[in-house]
Amino acid sequence: MKLVAAIIKPFKLDEVREALTKLGVTGLTVTEVKGFGRQKGHTEIYRGAEYKVSFLPKLKVEIAVKSEMVDAVVEAIVGKAKTGQIGDGKIFVSPIDHVIRIRTGETDSQAL
Amino acid sequence: MKLVAAIIKPFKLDEVREALTKLGVTGLTVTEVKGFGRQKGHTEIYRGAEYKVSFLPKLKVEIAVKSEMVDAVVEAIVGKAKTGQIGDGKIFVSPIDHVIRIRTGETDSQAL
């Protein structure tokens, strides 16, 4: 199994979620994060104190999926989260050994 | 070493933490996340605008442990975080190559 973690622009969440649902993904977990990258931030001035804000609000969407689903999931995310402008984000795919559903104790693919 | 990441219901945090402490876990990291899954959300209406809220507040608890501890840790979490109702959450176990303690530079199992 794999964990697909996508850093996306916040306003793309709903579209991404819908696309994943269509693929049969039944669950995902979202975290508010701040991203630093090529996308430029902005400068804020408060009473003469200047702050360069280089961290921009992003969402991290994590989806645990069976390995064979990874490509479809990645494709779906790319398809929906892309605006073509710098800062669209990244997807990281990493291995998971086990998944356990707390409610039932089911494991691995049954737990998804 | 493994990273055990558990998505749980927020009000279960204290119980889970205590159970883990009893097992000898000395550290963990908690993140506020929003979960989408089988558990139904609710609808909010503000002045005629209806929003389906399908993301529910959850906590992600991450614990880096020696591989031999994984089962005990998972069991402890399941034991405490379970209410038996949909939405209790999931546990993901994944591999870690290294752990480093910033303060001392100690690594791996000594860093836990």
Add this chain to the structure above:
Amino acid sequence: MKLVAAIIKPFKLDEVREALTKLGVTGLTVTEVKGFGRQKGHTEIYRGAEYKVSFLPKLKVEIAVKSEMVDAVVEAIVGKAKTGQIGDGKIFVSPIDHVIRIRTGETDSQAL
């Protein structure tokens, strides 16, 4: 490729980011987390109700890097995030299978 995830004290973020930028790291993702560990929390009393606060505010900094960069990155973080006092935090290094840049579809080391 590897994911380096560092739990650090919040006020160290800017220094860490600068050090990483010097190493050639062009992106990273930051999450606000709460840490439980050896570092002692404090007690708060509100109108006679006493709460032990054992979770302390930390930041999680995640950087996806080529495997050969891991050591330099870890060293840079340790160098900057260290105060020498309990609670400086931990670094977790774990494997990533793939990285995809959403904007362009580039993958792996080209996506970083």
Add this chain to the structure above:
Amino acid sequence: MQDNTPSAIGRRWLDPSRSFGLISGLGLATGLLLAGPALAQDADPAPIVDKGDVAWMMVSTILVLLMTIPGLALFYGGLVRSKNILSVLTQVTAIVCVASLMWVGWGYSMALTDGGALNAYVGGFSQIGLANMTADSLAATFSDGIFIPEYVFVIFQMTFAAITAALIVGGFAERIKFGPLMVFTILWLTFVYAPICHMVWASGGYLFELGALDFAGGTVVHINSGIAALVGAVMLGRRVGHGSEQMAPHSLPFTMIGAALLWVGWFGFNAGSNLEATAGAGLAMINTFVAPAAAGLAWQVAEWVTRGKPSLLGLASGVVAGLVVVTPMAGIAGPMGAIVCGAIGGVICYIAVMYLKNGLGYDDSLDVFGIHCVGGIFGAIATGVVVDANLGGIGLDDYNMAAQVTTQATGVIITLLWSGLGSLVLFTVVSIVFGLRVPEDHEREGLDITAHGERAYNM
């Protein structure tokens, strides 16, 4: 003791010579010393200025400012997304600033002085920059021979201009350019507000002479701003993501604080419009308490019945709707009339906000039309009914319900037309010259950063 019997009050409302007559300051400065005997021969006693009235009118003025900032600013600011709250707070506050300078500059003069040949529609320029005003200048109240300092009258009325202009921004919040909005505000106050204020409240004004009743500004403030907001909302178009993305209020506690301060301040607005600290102001206060109470509960009950849950936002919206409804009738209706109008008005505004808006598909971001215009129209017309002494109102001489309702409806229609068309023209002009709407990526990122360079919260 004031001659406060119903019919006397009624008459006063219809007697042009009573309304906001001013005793010119300069003439009076010397005149007063001679006034006693001279006026005695005219059987017209020396003007009385009671410090109790002055205190009350200064308090009322302060309360109307409190309604606007922080009241209205928070009521609106809580309803937008967190990336836009500062833009709303800035807009409301800057409008207060701009409106006050404009009022002292030429607004008061155009609204509330004699307009000569055009007096039916607009005032004149005799008080540009308050040039001819001194500490001895007086403004008439509704009671014979009772006056308040004109300075106090100027500033009380100034706060009305400010809140009216500020109300409009709710229609197109989260998407308008700041600079052009300021230009629009100045134009709108000059060409829309001042004439309507004059027509309704100034002696010789067209609607005043017609006998249209508007105790505290149902037409002047609420219908006027409500229709302007709708025109703006339609002209600017819907927000990016409207209907598809989450646009839930980012801080309902702020909205509640705002609603509470609106209520608190509205006593200055309504009971202050009595211009004296008398039982009449007390009646206006009772009505300003019970009508919104009834409206807030009615809105909640309507929600409960149709949607299953009574919400805080519903309660707060209903309270504001009730305040709007009771504004034109505050010192005119009896408490029972006010309660009934409040309850009905609460339900009507609920329907406007829940169904009319969605049905027609315009994006009036903060429901200025649904609450202020719709509630204002209902209140203005209902005033013609509840003034009836048989219904507990203060009564009018030669009262005829159908006639009075017709007069009230005339006031409504003229205000809708004047403000609707005027706003259309002014928005068009500003749009052509400066543009009205921010670029889409600014809207996405939020106006706080893109227009003002700040973030609201850094937790």
Add this chain to the structure above:
Amino acid sequence: MQDNTPSAIGRRWLDPSRSFGLISGLGLATGLLLAGPALAQDADPAPIVDKGDVAWMMVSTILVLLMTIPGLALFYGGLVRSKNILSVLTQVTAIVCVASLMWVGWGYSMALTDGGALNAYVGGFSQIGLANMTADSLAATFSDGIFIPEYVFVIFQMTFAAITAALIVGGFAERIKFGPLMVFTILWLTFVYAPICHMVWASGGYLFELGALDFAGGTVVHINSGIAALVGAVMLGRRVGHGSEQMAPHSLPFTMIGAALLWVGWFGFNAGSNLEATAGAGLAMINTFVAPAAAGLAWQVAEWVTRGKPSLLGLASGVVAGLVVVTPMAGIAGPMGAIVCGAIGGVICYIAVMYLKNGLGYDDSLDVFGIHCVGGIFGAIATGVVVDANLGGIGLDDYNMAAQVTTQATGVIITLLWSGLGSLVLFTVVSIVFGLRVPEDHEREGLDITAHGERAYNM
């Protein structure tokens, strides 16, 4: 100039004919025109209504509303968890609405008009719906011949009823059902508040005749609501997770805003209870400033000594405790007496909140009992002491400290019993008919979503 020497004020307090006597409106409407000569023969001059008093009483009324919304609502709302703030704001606001309609409907009549045979305990029904009231109806002040419009008196008293009912919700915040709470509120105002208000403040009322002193509502408002809250807290039981889970206040800045607005508004509450804009109101204001100042600092010092740190919540709680303590003595004590009572009261309430609550184990969510009831009892009794002219108070004729303290204690006990038992009965009735407590999973998820369908913050 008012006869303001200590003994005169003292007498006034004990002279039933002075207190809240009303001149019936209808009679007066015509009567007044004839009154001058007629009364002159009776050596009883025409009633004087001073616009300064009217202005002050209208302001005081507005201030008491400000205390409640947004004041009390925020003070309470900041103390609950973020999932329940809207429920608290909704409850407080809706109670204001319900109470105002009830007051105009039958509350004022039952509380402050003549109750005929039952006059020692409750008023009558002559003013149901304010039916017989006009702009000429007057209410007596504490000075001979000085009156205020009855409309103003009605609405000033209305705000007292509203805040008293709203205070109660702090006892069982975060777990009560909204609808049943509204039913309870109406019943409680009718069967508990109206009689106690009548007994204490109305001419002929049992405690009034006994000579119990309560300048601005220590018994009527604070003991009354405080004991009702305790009864409710015990009957509903402790919150899920109480004692084990984190229940820290979700926004202390809101609580501080609330406390500050309570303080600001309390000047209307206390100095407004003087019913006239005189030096007596000024004295009440000074006391309302220094007593909470002393209490706030005393609470902080107590914390500092026993817990090591002076907290903002302690300061704010102490200020509110001091305001409660000074309420019954505001216009009666001298400033030094008020300071001493404030300081002692601050420490007593600190002990009640820190040790009594934990010791007995009830879950009075927001410490209504520990602050309002305990502080109210101390203040009521201390009033009997500090009224002493030798201690700087205004003095009473035939003053005897032991006797006065006994009288004060009688007032306390009767209020505790009436409100305690009355609340017990009413909670039981509502519980049987509708149920009082939300289901556990609603409590877990929070009342904002489950009861009102909204979330407070969407950042």
Add this chain to the structure above:
Amino acid sequence: MQDNTPSAIGRRWLDPSRSFGLISGLGLATGLLLAGPALAQDADPAPIVDKGDVAWMMVSTILVLLMTIPGLALFYGGLVRSKNILSVLTQVTAIVCVASLMWVGWGYSMALTDGGALNAYVGGFSQIGLANMTADSLAATFSDGIFIPEYVFVIFQMTFAAITAALIVGGFAERIKFGPLMVFTILWLTFVYAPICHMVWASGGYLFELGALDFAGGTVVHINSGIAALVGAVMLGRRVGHGSEQMAPHSLPFTMIGAALLWVGWFGFNAGSNLEATAGAGLAMINTFVAPAAAGLAWQVAEWVTRGKPSLLGLASGVVAGLVVVTPMAGIAGPMGAIVCGAIGGVICYIAVMYLKNGLGYDDSLDVFGIHCVGGIFGAIATGVVVDANLGGIGLDDYNMAAQVTTQATGVIITLLWSGLGSLVLFTVVSIVFGLRVPEDHEREGLDITAHGERAYNM
């Protein structure tokens, strides 16, 4: 009717016998009964206390408290980081408590009673604990024969002392120890505030006799606190991380609420300083409306031109700067003079905050110096200009602009020296005895937890 012609007001300002004269209570208690005839022989009529004035002064007092809490507390609290907001709220609130007790204890006596031999510099001890004050004690207004109750005067002035001391904390927010700050506050009010208040406002005071004009406290409140804050900021040193770490305001909406309440409350401050509810108060109100409006917009325009974006914080800061500027001239300038001074003052303060502070490198956390001291100095001096009747001011007898400006500058310099040196000495003493600054790790963790044991937000 008051003799309100310009020259008369001018004279009144320079006539020592008018200013804050007090009629001793004890003497009056019996004296009054005899006063009528006795004074008639002296051709000096019985003192008049108008309830309208009393109502207005009580309202003004309440408004100045509202300015401070929650106004100033929020204005400041929103600007600090979220880990320090409670410390700021606690400091401001506790200072209000401490100042009120000190004022009743000895502050009023030292500031506003006759100081005998030292009367040019400080008052005496005759009113320690308000010992000799009764409900019959009166304080003079600026009009012949018109008085207000001394109780009311005491509490109005009390709120000035409180806000002045509270303003100072902005200079060294986020790093001072709580206990020592309280000690400093008591010392500062005693040795700095009371003398300056006496010199400027009391009959016989050095600056008062010199003819320095300060209508509502430009020197006494703003220059006084502003220079003390700068001294404190420099003595405590810069915050850890200043210049390198993010220190953006954690909640600009709170800052905006605070600024709005400062504005709202400032009408009590400025128009209340007229001591009567007259047209003069109305003029002060207009000026207090338009000057900050002009200043707020001017600050924004300056930002727009130099930085590209008009910010909310700029608008709010400008409004406060304009309020500071107009304070000494509120009842003295004409509206046009006030607008011009406001606009210029807004730009001057913008420059002080943007360039002077960064240039000199001190860390005046919340810009008390840049806004209150710099704005205060400009306003004090400009008052000498805009009082000119030719510029629309109320005029002075024997007015000479250069002379008056010199007199104004003298007042400024004396205040800067007295407060600057006095604060230096007092900070040094407190620093030696108790220490002023928290340890670095407390500063890092935040004062909320380390000094008060609480967190502001638990979402």
